[in-house]
Amino acid sequence: MSLAGKHILVGISGGIAAYKIPELIRLLKKAGAEVQVATTKHALEFVTCLTLQTVSGHKVYSDVFAAINEHSTEHISLPDWADLMVVAPATANVLCKMAHGIADDALTTTFAAMRKPVVIAPAMNTNMYNSPATQEAIRVLAQWDNITMLDAASGELACGTSGKGRMQEVDVIAAAIEYALSPKPLQGKHVLITAGPTQEAIDPVRYITNASTGKMGYALACACIKKGASVTLVSGPTQQSMKAWEAFAPVKVVDVVSSAEMCKATVEAFHEADIAILCAAVADFTPCTVATQKIKKQPGQTQMTIELKTTTDIAATLGTCKKTGQQLVGFALETHDELANAERKMQAKNLDMIVLNSLQDKGAGFGVDTNKVTLLYANGTKKDLPLLLKQEVADIIVDNII
Numbered sequence: 248m249s250l251a252g253k254h255i256l257v258g259i260s261g262g263i264a265a266y267k268i269p270e271l272i273r274l275l276k277k278a279g280a281e282v283q284v285a286t287t288k289h290a291l292e293f294v295t296c297l298t299l300q301t302v303s304g305h306k307v308y309s310d311v312f313a314a315i316n317e318h319s320t321e322h323i324s325l326p327d328w329a330d331l332m333v334v335a336p337a338t339a340n341v342l343c344k345m346a347h348g349i350a351d352d353a354l355t356t357t358f359a360a361m362r363k364p365v366v367i368a369p370a371m372n373t374n375m376y377n378s379p380a381t382q383e384a385i386r387v388l389a390q391w392d393n394i395t396m397l398d399a400a401s402g403e404l405a406c407g408t409s410g411k412g413r414m415q416e417v418d419v420i421a422a423a424i425e426y427a428l429s430p431k432p433l434q435g436k437h438v439l440i441t442a443g444p445t446q447e448a449i450d451p452v453r454y455i456t457n458a459s460t461g462k463m464g465y466a467l468a469c470a471c472i473k474k475g476a477s478v479t480l481v482s483g484p485t486q487q488s489m490k491a492w493e494a495f496a497p498v499k500v501v502d503v504v505s506s507a508e509m510c511k512a513t514v515e516a517f518h519e520a521d522i523a524i525l526c527a528a529v530a531d532f533t534p535c536t537v538a539t540q541k542i543k544k545q546p547g548q549t550q551m552t553i554e555l556k557t558t559t560d561i562a563a564t565l566g567t568c569k570k571t572g573q574q575l576v577g578f579a580l581e582t583h584d585e586l587a588n589a590e591r592k593m594q595a596k597n598l599d600m601i602v603l604n605s606l607q608d609k610g611a612g613f614g615v616d617t618n619k620v621t622l623l624y625a626n627g628t629k630k631d632l633p634l635l636l637k638q639e640v641a642d643i644i645v646d647n648i649i
Contacts, residue, residue, distance in 0.1 A: 251279030256329035261289025263405040264336035264370040264414035269302045271417040322356035336370030346384035364427040373410030422491040431475025438476040439520035441527035443483030445506040450538035458613040459528035461485030466641035506558040524576045566597030576600045
């Protein structure tokens with residue numbers, strides 16, 4: 248996440264989830280943002296002014312008439328300063344006030360003057376959340392062009408019950424902030440992305456796979472979402488997650504295991520895609536037969552032969568059915584003759600662009616947070632990128648597709 252140079256105004260109301268907000272502020276500052284805080288007086292019953300001042304590095308605005316205010320009109324100067332305001336937690340009381348223009352404390356007067364993007368994260372008891380007044384306030388606010396309204400999460404609540412009403416976790420709120428601040432050149436576009444490895448079963452307990460972690464593919468999905476696209480992510484088995492984005496953004500994750508499952512899901516999704524980015528490390532071979540029971544080593548046995556057959560080439564399959572206007576992007580991980588192999592792959596599979604990375608480059612490839620790639624285009628041009636974080640690489644790749 249990058250929020251370098253951004254000014255974020257954090258608004259806190261009086262709910263128990265306020266104790267999580269110092270961690271949100273820490274995440275925002277780590278991403279490069281400058282943060283200021285405005286609160287209701289009741290919010291300071293749950294998290295202290297000293298804590299918020301320490302983590303933000305600024306005085307906390309909590310009283311419209313306090314003598315310590317730097318200006319007499321903080322409720323105007325703070326919205327002017329901010330690029331975005333986030334209200335978290337947003338209690339039933341504050342939601343209803345904001346929806347109906349009531350401005351009677353430091354937080355709601357500041358919100359009333361805010362004309363830039365606002366992210367709202369409700370938090371309260373389930374019955375309060377489901378009350379007609381609260382739901383009407385959420386409906387009204389969600390219709391405003393500048394507001395991103397997060398749905399409340401479900402789970403254990405502070406009152407001891409379980410249900411809907413939890414504030415979304417701070418990583419979800421941080422992702423929503425980044426999303427709200429990002430330009431949307433891909434608005435209205437549908438992007439299909441494949442990510443991760445595949446697993447080709449040998450028997451019920453063994454399989455053939457590779458070292459892909461899915462980090463690059465998931466970074467590409469994040470990059471496309473931030474730029475306004477709706478995303479279908481076909482993912483092999485991986486520890487990566489899109490849960491922070493799934494809470495508010497148009498993303499669908501299709502989990503698959505084998506190359507055959509990935510091929511089927513990708514071909515089905517390709518018909519509606521404007522852009523397809525094939526980043527998954529799909530197995531080239533799969534066992535001809537899969538044992539129904541665990542294969543046992545026999546006494547005296549010193550070797551075993553597994554007969555393999557080729558899998559369906561997903562990139563080539565999509566290349567043959569690509570329609571006018573669709574863009575097809577592939578990846579090539581090579582160990583020798585990198586440029587020549589990547590160019591042959593691009594031409595043979597009717598790709599518009601291929602992303603080449605080599606295992607010969609230190610810091611590139613599987614299991615690391617960085618990558619070093621070369622972008623090759625069907626028109627013969629190429630662009631070499633330095634070693635960068637995979638999210639930075641993903642952002643550049645998507646910018647070059649656009």
